[in-house]
Each structure stands twice: as structure tokens, then as C-alpha cells.
Amino acid sequence: MQLIEVSKEANLPTRFGVFKIRSFREKKKVGDEVYCLDHLVIKSEELPKNPLVRVHSECLTGDALQSLKCDCGSELEMALKKIAQEQGMVIYLRQEGRGIGLFNKVNAYALQDKGLDTIEANLELGFKEDERDYSVVKFIFDFYHLKQIRLLTNNPKKIEAFKQMVEIQREPIIIQCNQHNMRYLKVKKEKMGHLL
Numbered sequence: 295m296q297l298i299e300v301s302k303e304a305n306l307p308t309r310f311g312v313f314k315i316r317s318f319r320e321k322k323k324v325g326d327e328v329y330c331l332d333h334l335v336i337k338s339e340e341l342p343k344n345p346l347v348r349v350h351s352e353c354l355t356g357d358a359l360q361s362l363k364c365d366c367g368s369e370l371e372m373a374l375k376k377i378a379q380e381q382g383m384v385i386y387l388r389q390e391g392r393g394i395g396l397f398n399k400v401n402a403y404a405l406q407d408k409g410l411d412t413i414e415a416n417l418e419l420g421f422k423e424d425e426r427d428y429s430v431v432k433f434i435f436d437f438y439h440l441k442q443i444r445l446l447t448n449n450p451k452k453i454e455a456f457k458q459m460v461e462i463q464r465e466p467i468i469i470q471c472n473q474h475n476m477r478y479l480k481v482k483k484e485k486m487g488h489l490l
């Protein structure tokens with residue numbers, strides 16, 4: 295079951311520039327319960343034929359708290375800067391902690407404090423290494439009539455998932471290493487095949 299409700303469009307002035315935002319409410323039925331995920335599109339006023347697109351999964355600790363454990367905060371900042379300059383959109387998906395939710399992510403961080411890496415911690419908690427689901431992205435691409443995009447990513451799984459939906463050119467993301475995210479980035483590169 296996929297039911298998606300679309301909000302009105304509004305202005306969002308930021309320190310990078312003025313964007314347009316629109317929310318896409320995805321209703322997911324799991325067992326008897328229906329969950330609402332309010333995703334967000336942050337875009338430049340105009341979209342070129344081949345816009346820059348970043349599909350970003352929510353990371354409260356990285357995006358809002360500037361955590362150094364992962365690269366989400368810097369990736370988001372870089373993406374917003376680039377779409378302000380070159381025109382495009384950030385599709386902000388509300389799937390925290392690679393889809394396991396904030397509560398479970400904190401438990402995974404506690405396991406990482408004991409020495410497990412990001413994948414081992416998720417597996418220990420009974421999740422897959424990556425629980426993200428990108429089905430709403432197809433709806434968003436169609437909503438904006440996107441046929442070809444420049445996808446800002448280092449993740450080959452995202453390229454695989456989205457090339458079924460639109461024509462893709464990859465734009466790499468370059469992120470600074472620090473002593474806290476070194477292991478996280480190493481796991482991304484060595485265990486998840488990221489192009490770093």
C-alpha cells in the first residue's frame with residue numbers, strides 16, 4: 295500500500311539562499327498500524343533539465359546536532375550549498391539511522407561505544423545493515439517530471455536503486471575525515487562499497 299499526500303509549496307529562507315519546500319506524507323501500513331512519514335523536498339526556485347539531486351536520509355544527531363560520528367551533517371550542508379549555486383533539490387527522507395529509528399540508533403551507538411562497527415551494531419540489534427526504503431523517491435521524481443538528474447552521492451546502492459527511475463549522472467561528495475568519523479567512513483568504503 296502506498297498513499298502519498300502532497301503539501302502546498304512554501305518559501306524557506308536559509309543561510310545558503312531562499313529555497314522552496316514541500317512535504318510528501320507517506321502512509322505506511324505495518325501490520326494493523328499506519329505510520330505517517332513526512333518527507334521534505336528542499337529545492338531551488340527553478341529546476342534545470344538535468345538538476346542536481348541529493349537524496350538525504352534524516353540523521354538528527356548529524357543534521358541538527360552536528361555530530362562528528364558520521365558525515366550526514368556535512369553532506370547535507372554541502373548539498374544545500376550546491377543546490378543554491380547550481381539549482382536542484384534535496385529530498386529529505388525521514389528514515390533515521392539507516393531506517394531503524396532514533397531510539398534504536400542510540401542503542402546502536404551504545405554498542406559502537408563498546409567497539410562494534412556501524413554494521414555489526416545494527417545486526418546485533420536484529421536489523422539489517424541498512425533498512426532504508428526508497429519507494430517514495432519514485433513518486434517525487436515523477437511529481438517534478440524529472441527524467442535525468444545529477445545525483446550527488448558516493449553510495450553505489452543509491453545509484454542502483456534510482457537508475458530504474460531516471461537517467462543518472464553521478465556527482466561525488468567530498469567529505470573531510472576526522473578522528474570520530476574515520477571508522478564510520480572506513481566501514482562505508484570497505485563493507486558497503488562506497489566510492490570514497
Ligand SMILES: [Zn+2]
Pocket residue numbers: 353355356357364365366367
Ligand atoms: Zn548521520
